Amino acid sequence: MAKAIAKQKLYELIRQMKYKCEKYGITFMQVSRFFPSSKTCSSCGQIKLDLKLLDRIYKCDCGLEIDRDYNAALNLAKFGKLAD
Numbered sequence: 001m002a003k004a005i006a007k008q009k010l011y012e013l014i015r016q017m018k019y020k021c022e023k024y025g026i027t028f029m030q031v032s033r034f035f036p037s038s039k040t041c042s043s044c045g046q047i048k049l050d051l052k053l054l055d056r057i058y059k060c061d062c063g064l065e066i067d068r069d070y071n072a073a074l075n076l077a078k079f080g081k082l083a084d
Contacts, residue, residue, distance in 0.1 A: 042074035
């Protein structure tokens with residue numbers, strides 16, 4: 001899997017994004033790779049430590065049921081707003 005990731009040249013993608021943001025005056029923010037965006041409830045903030053990769057729907061004790069990727073996107077958007 002590491003070879004497949006290396007072939008994707010993710011470092012180059014991030015470098016280019018930073019460059020373009022700087023060129024056009026856009027703030028670039030990079031979240032730590034260990035930020036639990038998928039495991040954190042976007043509604044109440046509870047972190048679900050037992051979430052598996054196969055769990056595609058995020059179900060929280062607060063009643064939120066949401067697509068896991070959409071939940072992560074909401075958490076990343078909140079992170080960006082907090083950093084401003």
